[in-house]
Amino acid sequence: MRYDDNVSAAADGPILRCEAITKAFGGVNAVNGATFEVPRNKITALIGPNGAGKTTVVNLLSGALKIDTGKVHLGNIDITNMERYKIARLGLMRTFQLSRELSGLTVLENLLVAPKVQAGESLFNIFFRPRLLQREEKQNLERALEILQTYGLYALRDNRASDLSGGQKKLLEISRGVMASPSLFLLDEPMAGVNPALIEKIGGYILDMKAQGVTVLMIEHNLNVVERICDNVIVLAEGRTLATGKLSELRENKEVVTAYLGEIINAGPSH
Amino acid sequence: MSQFWLAFGFGLVTASVLAIAAVGLSLQFGITNYINFAYGDFMALGAYLAYFFNAEALHLNVWVSMIIGAVLMGAAAVLLNRFLLSPFARRFSKSFYVLIVTFGLSLIMLNLVYSIWGPNNRTYNMKLEIYKKIGPFLLNKDQIIVMIISVVLMLAIHLMLKTTRLGKSMRAMSDNTTLAMTSGIDTKMITTITWFLSGSLAGIAGTVLGISESQITPASGELFLFVIFAAVIVGGVGSIYGAMAGAVLIGLSTEISAAYINPAYKLDVAFVILILTLLFRPNGVFARPGKA
Amino acid sequence: MAQFWFYVFTLVFFLFDYFILAMGLNIQFGETGILNFAYIGFVALGAYVTGAVSLPSSVGTAQQYIFGFNMPFPFSLLAGGVAAMLMAVVVAFITLRRLRTDYLAMVLISLSLVLYDVINNYVRLFNGADGLYNVPQPMAGLFHLTSNAFVIFFACVTGVVALIMWFVMSRVTRSPLGRTFRAIRDDPDVASALGKGVFRYQLTSMLIGSFYAGIGGGLIIQFGGSFNPSAWLPGETFVVFAVIIVGGVGNNVGLLVGALLVETLLIHLPAFLPDIPGHPGLIEYIDAMVIGVALMVMLWVRPQGLVPERVRRFQVPTDELIHRDGHSVEAPVIDTMSATPTPSAMAAHEGEDA
Numbered sequence: 045m046r047y048d049d050n051v052s053a054a055a056d057g058p059i060l061r062c063e064a065i066t067k068a069f070g071g072v073n074a075v076n077g078a079t080f081e082v083p084r085n086k087i088t089a090l091i092g093p094n095g096a097g098k099t100t101v102v103n104l105l106s107g108a109l110k111i112d113t114g115k116v117h118l119g120n121i122d123i124t125n126m127e128r129y130k131i132a133r134l135g136l137m138r139t140f141q142l143s144r145e146l147s148g149l150t151v152l153e154n155l156l157v158a159p160k161v162q163a164g165e166s167l168f169n170i171f172f173r174p175r176l177l178q179r180e181e182k183q184n185l186e187r188a189l190e191i192l193q194t195y196g197l198y199a200l201r202d203n204r205a206s207d208l209s210g211g212q213k214k215l216l217e218i219s220r221g222v223m224a225s226p227s228l229f230l231l232d233e234p235m236a237g238v239n240p241a242l243i244e245k246i247g248g249y250i251l252d253m254k255a256q257g258v259t260v261l262m263i264e265h266n267l268n269v270v271e272r273i274c275d276n277v278i279v280l281a282e283g284r285t286l287a288t289g290k291l292s293e294l295r296e297n298k299e300v301v302t303a304y305l306g307e308i309i310n311a312g313p314s315h
Numbered sequence: 316m317s318q319f320w321l322a323f324g325f326g327l328v329t330a331s332v333l334a335i336a337a338v339g340l341s342l343q344f345g346i347t348n349y350i351n352f353a354y355g356d357f358m359a360l361g362a363y364l365a366y367f368f369n370a371e372a373l374h375l376n377v378w379v380s381m382i383i384g385a386v387l388m389g390a391a392a393v394l395l396n397r398f399l400l401s402p403f404a405r406r407f408s409k410s411f412y413v414l415i416v417t418f419g420l421s422l423i424m425l426n427l428v429y430s431i432w433g434p435n436n437r438t439y440n441m442k443l444e445i446y447k448k449i450g451p452f453l454l455n456k457d458q459i460i461v462m463i464i465s466v467v468l469m470l471a472i473h474l475m476l477k478t479t480r481l482g483k484s485m486r487a488m489s490d491n492t493t494l495a496m497t498s499g500i501d502t503k504m505i506t507t508i509t510w511f512l513s514g515s516l517a518g519i520a521g522t523v524l525g526i527s528e529s530q531i532t533p534a535s536g537e538l539f540l541f542v543i544f545a546a547v548i549v550g551g552v553g554s555i556y557g558a559m560a561g562a563v564l565i566g567l568s569t570e571i572s573a574a575y576i577n578p579a580y581k582l583d584v585a586f587v588i589l590i591l592t593l594l595f596r597p598n599g600v601f602a603r604p605g606k607a
Numbered sequence: 608m609a610q611f612w613f614y615v616f617t618l619v620f621f622l623f624d625y626f627i628l629a630m631g632l633n634i635q636f637g638e639t640g641i642l643n644f645a646y647i648g649f650v651a652l653g654a655y656v657t658g659a660v661s662l663p664s665s666v667g668t669a670q671q672y673i674f675g676f677n678m679p680f681p682f683s684l685l686a687g688g689v690a691a692m693l694m695a696v697v698v699a700f701i702t703l704r705r706l707r708t709d710y711l712a713m714v715l716i717s718l719s720l721v722l723y724d725v726i727n728n729y730v731r732l733f734n735g736a737d738g739l740y741n742v743p744q745p746m747a748g749l750f751h752l753t754s755n756a757f758v759i760f761f762a763c764v765t766g767v768v769a770l771i772m773w774f775v776m777s778r779v780t781r782s783p784l785g786r787t788f789r790a791i792r793d794d795p796d797v798a799s800a801l802g803k804g805v806f807r808y809q810l811t812s813m814l815i816g817s818f819y820a821g822i823g824g825g826l827i828i829q830f831g832g833s834f835n836p837s838a839w840l841p842g843e844t845f846v847v848f849a850v851i852i853v854g855g856v857g858n859n860v861g862l863l864v865g866a867l868l869v870e871t872l873l874i875h876l877p878a879f880l881p882d883i884p885g886h887p888g889l890i891e892y893i894d895a896m897v898i899g900v901a902l903m904v905m906l907w908v909r910p911q912g913l914v915p916e917r918v919r920r921f922q923v924p925t926d927e928l929i930h931r932d933g934h935s936v937e938a939p940v941i942d943t944m945s946a947t948p949t950p951s952a953m954a955a956h957e958g959e960d961a
Contacts, residue, residue, distance in 0.1 A: 106800060132802035140800075146793040148857075149786070150918055156783070157790045160802035164783030167811065171778065181783065204918060224801055350709045352644075352716065403906070410708055411642060412910070415848055416903055418644065422842045423899035430892040537841070541717035552710060579728040586721040590701060593714065597705040 059084045059228050059259045060105070060136075065114030066283070067100055074100045076283030077114070082228065087250060087260045089270040089291075092280035098263045099141055101280065102230050106138040107131040118228065133160045135227035139234060141263075143213035147206035151197055154205050154216055155188035156181075158223040188223055195219040195249065211238045218249060222258075229253060231262035235269060247273050267291070317451065322574035323567065324452030330566025331465030332524050336539070337546040337558035338472060339516025345489035345553050346509045347400075349410050352417040354517055355540030356424035359533055361388040361518025362525045363428055363437075370440040377441045377526065378460070385518035392514025393507055395420065401506070421537070428533040436530045461523045468516070469559055476555065485509060489553065538582070542569070545585040549592045551599025560601050564588070609755050614879060618871050620762040622863075623769040624826050625870035629850040629862040630776050631819025636848070637856035637916075638780060639812035640792030642712040645698070645719035646820060646847055649691040651839040653821025655726070657687030658739040658828040670734045670741075680745030684768075684825040691821025695813045703809050719841045727836050738835020745829050761830050768826065772819065777859055779815065781919075788812055789857075842895065846874065849902045855912025864913050873898050 058081035067075040075097040082088050090098050103109040105116055107128030116124050123131050146154050162184070163169045164177045192198045195215050200208065205216060214234065221229055234250070235243045243266070250260055251273055264270050270277060271291050279286040279300050287300050294300045340354050351357075365384035369377045399420070404413045444455035476482035484505050488495040496502050524539060525531035542565060550561025565585050572584045592600060628650060635641045643649075656674070661683035664675035678686065702714050727736050745764075747757045779785055787808055791798045795805050828834040846869065854865020877894045905912070 108796065108800070127799075127804075129799040129802050129804045132800055138800055140797075144794050144797050146790045146797060148789055148793045148916070153786055153789075153919060157786050157798075157803075158801050162783045162787075165787050165808075167779070167784065167815075170782045170784060171775075177782065202918060220801070350713055352712070399903070406907075407910070411636075411640070412906060414642060414709060414712055415852070416906065418845055418848070419899040419902050422845050423896045425842065426892040426895040426899075430886075430889055430896075434888065538720060541720045544713045544717050548710065548713065577728075580724075582724050583721055586717060589714070589717060593701060593705060 056084060058082055059119060060261070061115075061117040062101075062105065063115045063117075065101070065104055065116060066112045067097075067104055067109060068112055073283055075104060078280060078283060078285050079114075080278045080285045080288055082259060082261050083276060085254065085257060085259055086275040087254050087262065087273055088276040088278060089274040090261060090263045090278050090280060091265070091267075091270065092286070095282075096280040097283040098280055099232055100283075102138060102232050102263065105131075106136060106230060108138075132224070135225070136230065137221040137224050137226035137228070138230040139217045139221055139232055141232040141236065143210070143217045145205035145208065145213050145216055147204065149205055150202050151192065151205055151208070151216060152185075152188055152201040154220050155191060155223040156184055158220050159184055160224055191219050191223055194252075196245075211242050214238055214242070214246070218246065222253065226258055228259045228261065231260060231264075233263050233265070235264065235266060243269065318574050319571065320451035321453055322571045324449075324454050325573075326567035326570035327452075328454070328458045328461055328527050328566075329570050330563045331462045332520055332527055333542060333546050333566045334465050334559050334562035335468055335516050335523065336520035336543045337550070337562045338469065338555055339513045339520060340543055341547055341550075341553060341555050341558040342472075342485070342509055342516070343513035344547075345555070346485065346492075346506055347396075347404065348492075349404065349413050350417070351400075351513075352414065352540075353421035353424055354513075354543065355536035355538070356421045356428070357388055357392065357514060357517035357536070358521030358524065358539065359428055359531070359536030360391070360424055360521070361385060361514075362521035362531045362536070363432055363533075364388065364518070365522040366432075366437055366439060366525070366531060370437070374440065377439045377522075380439075381519060381522040384522055385515040388518030388521075389511040389513075389515035392510045392517070396506070396510040425533055425537060432533065434533065436532050438530050439526060441526075457526055461527055464519070464523065468519070472555065481505070481508065542582065542585050545589040548589055549600050551601055554599065554601070557599050557601050561599070564600070613755050613758050616759045616762040618875055620758070620765050620826075620830055621875050622866050622871050623762070623765040624823050624830075625847070625850055625866040626769050626863050627765075627772055627819055627826070628823040628847050629854065629866055630772060630859065631816040631823065632847045633816075633851045633856065633859075633862055634776065634780070634788070634812055634819070635816035637851055638785060638788040638792060639809055640708070640795070641703070641809055641813060641816075642708050643715055643813075643816070644712045644841075644844055645715035645722070646816075647839045647841065647843040648719040648722045649694060649817045649820035650824035650827075650843075651722070651726070651834070652694055653687035653691045653824030654828040654834045654838075655687075655733040655739060655824075656690035656821070657683045657825030658742045658834055659733060660686045661743055661745070661829070662739065662741070670737070670739065671731050672734050672739060673732060680829070683745075684822055684829065687825030687828075688818045688821035691817040691824070692814050695817035696810070699806075699810045699813045703813070704806050716841065719844065723836060723839070723841065734835075736836055738833060738838075739828065740833035740835075742828050742832045742834075744832060758830075765826050765830070768822070772822070773859060776815075776819075780857075780859070784808075784811070845902075846870065846898065849898055852902055852910075852912060853905050855914040855916065857916030858912065858914045861912050861914030861916075868913075869898065869901075873901070 060082040062078060062080050064077045064079050065075055066073065066077055078097070078101055090101065092098055100109065104111050107123070107126055111125050114124070115122065118131070118134055118136055121134060123134065146157065149157065163173065163180050169177055189198065189201070192201055195218070197212065197215060197219065200212065205213070208216060218231070218234060231250070234246050238246070247269055250262070253260055274291065276288065277291045277294055278288045279294060287294055287297050336358060340351065343351055361384045364387050365377065365380040368375050368383050369380035375383070400413060400416060403416050407413065441457070444457050446453050446455045476486060484495065484500045487498070487500060488502055488505055492502060521536055524535065528535070546561035546565045547558050549564055550557030550559070565588060568588060569581045569584050573581045632643065632646050635643045659672045659674040660676045660678040661680070662672065662675050663677050665672050698715070698718065702711055706714065726733055729735070733739055744757050745761070750760070752760055787798070787803055790801070791803065791805055791808055799805050850865040850869045851862055853869050854863070855861025873894065877890055880890055883889050
């Protein structure tokens with residue numbers, strides 16, 4: 045099996061199937077049998093109250109944490125507890141809740157490093173196939189500049205990533221993921237702590253990704269955003285899947301409303 | 316068989332010294348979350364300070380000198396943390412920097428000891444005790460005192476951690492510094508006290524190491540440092556009780572193996588145990604899930 | 608007069624040699640973030656192996672050592688480099704896959720102490736505490752060099768070797784591989800989330816760096832003809848760290864400056880000073896303390912070093928620039944206040960770390 049094959053090319057059916065996964069931290073069950081599917085080429089929201097285990101689920105799917113029990117399939121490949129770089133090479137990318145830029149690299153380098161497998165990462169090629177390297181680097185450079193332009197970071201391309209503002213770092217992290225051509229992109233609260241204008245922008249970027257064939261699974265608290273851009277919603281509570289479906293249907297679901305939506309409506313959109 | 320029990324007795328002495336040192340290192344690691352690579356030189360300086368009061372000035376009893384040395388090392392540790400390590404740890408988020416600073420501190424302290432006391436071995440001014448047969452063991456009075464000191468210190472630390480407010484705050488900080496701070500613990504004070512304890516334990520460990528080996532050299536602490544690392548890693552980094560258990564395991568196995576193979580490779584036995592632990596139980600032999 | 612040139616070229620030799628050593632540690636620590644506190648152990652292994660392969664068979668000599676192949680110069684040096692790489696493979700497989708930075712540093716410093724202990728005690732390996740001596744001077748016989756002329760000659764040879772290794776190293780650090788190394792240095796989690804097999808790259812970096820360490824060590828024994836445990840006390844690793852931190856982590860020119868200041872001026876120049884009467888060795892001790900203090904001051908005042916890492920700017924073809932600036936994009940205006948994470952996001956992040 046080659047790990048750089050994108051799974052989007054594989055047959056239809058859900059891109060990700062997650063069956064009864066559990067994870068405990070020192071006796072506390074953070075994820076307790078979450079089961080759901082992520083439909084292909086759709087934007088799916090993962091919502092739930094604080095402590096529902098959303099970030100833990102993202103960490104389990106992307107291989108950052110080990111799954112205790114349960115199975116995860118990406119396309120038809122079993123990725124349960126596969127090493128995380130291999131999961132990434134299968135086309136599953138993620139962002140982090142608090143942006144994690146590669147601080148010593150420039151904005152442009154942050155993108156250039158992203159393509160999963162590069163000929164220029166082999167010592168042999170560096171010394172014996174310089175032409176191949178140049179060609180590859182030129183292609184990547186063109187694509188990176190294009191993406192930076194789309195994301196409004198072009199002017200900052202030669203700045204160190206550590207010099208960016210909080211919102212710019214969010215954009216950088218998302219554009220870096222896009223550069224890696226994901227087939228499934230997990231976004232961990234892409235709009236947390238950014239101003240309304242930027243929320244609009246990021247929403248637009250996510251819709252663009254979908255248009256380009258990227259499946260998105262995003263953790264999001266802002267139900268206005270979920271309503272407008274997400275096709276599907278998965279509700280997580282106490283580490284379990286409470287419900288899945290369209291947001292409009294879920295608003296009718298009493299269990300969901302008591303567990304989560306009620307709290308949101310009372311507490312306001314910032315939570 | 317008697318050879319085994321003789322070695323076992325020496326192993327208990329080594330384990331006693333090691334436990335004091337390993338607990339001192341672990342206490343500080345739990346609070347600040349970085350390893351102090353100068354710890355071995357803290358031990359050496361403590362041992363030489365005790366030597367100063369015991370053999371060069373005042374001519375005090377060796378145990379009294381040990382206590383003075385320990386208090387001075389505790390104070391030195393507090394000052395070093397306050398004016399050197401803590402500023403670096405706060406300024407740089409990557410742990411690289413502060414680790415390199417402790418590494419540099421180790422070089423400075425080692426050479427300080429060399430420039431004051433020179434490279435030659437020194438011995439404490441104390442009566443040579445004869446070895447007596449105690450059960451299956453052959454030990455002298457000083458070695459027994461070392462063991463008693465170690466057991467008393469371990470019990471005191473255990474009681475402090477479990478029953479006092481200070482100990483509970485220390486454990487809370489070791490689990491989660493931010494949470495401890497928000498729940499009203501004076502983290503700065505706890506850090507200072509911990510450095511004092513860590514420095515004092517290093518001072519005591521250095522002196523009792525010198526007593527049990529009947530000599531001190533400037534580099535003895537540095538060589539011993541890696542035996543401490545072995546004990547700490549085998550016990551699970553950051554765990555106080557793990558450090559105690561690791562000390563017993565490493566202390567006994569180095570001395571017992573020394574009885575059967577060339578004692579020159581005593582240190583290497585500790586290293587082999589360290590490597591085996593890393594290969595098969597990377598979180599430590601006694602690790603519980605959760606705190607990795 | 609001959610004495611003067613002898614001193615100068617001895618310093619020149621150490622300048623180039625520490626430049627090589629600094630490049631090796633820099634790719635491990637400065638580029639990839641591996642805190643290799645055992646670096647001097649790799650240097651020593653390179654020196655011993657180079658010495659032992661270039662010496663004749665030990666049978667009938669006063670020394671005990673393995674190998675003894677009478678190997679001629681550039682090959683003996685390569686053998687030292689390869690030996691250090693082999694040790695790096697073993698070390699990497701045991702430690703790199705499991706350990707976070709400070710545990711790794713603990714294990715590596717232990718390793719260097721144990722290596723020291725073994726080589727000191729196991730005399731049959733490299734002659735124990737006496738170390739190897741009478742190692743043949745490479746090519747001295749060929750050109751009929753006097754010992755003073757050899758110093759000048761070999762300092763130049765080392766300069767050439769350093770130049771080649773500089774060229775190779777800058778090819779590596781400027782390549783996509785170097786970029787991936789730096790990504791791993793900045794955040795290994797992000798790198799692996801981007802599909803980079805972190806271990807493979809760390810191993811590659813360890814191997815390259817260890818080869819440099821081995822070559823640097825090999826040159827030392829070829830230059831001086833002898834090498835013993837007093838030359839590689841674990842504290843020596845700190846000197847190489849001082850070279851790269853003073854000069855500038857991640858910048859090859861900085862490394863040369865660091866080697867000049869630390870190794871040449873602070874270490875080898877004081878060695879020519881006369882001893883303080885009645886205090887043998889005191890100058891060395893004070894010197895070591897000065898280096899320690901200098902490094903701390905440097906880290907505090909100028910952590911990027913005297914010659915900082917370059918920001919790698921890319922040459923975008925001009926026509927492309929014009930085309931793009933046609934609809935140039937402003938940096939988004941972002942309210943930094945609202946960009947700070949909310950307390951709930953912070954709390955949830957703590958959970959992520961658990």
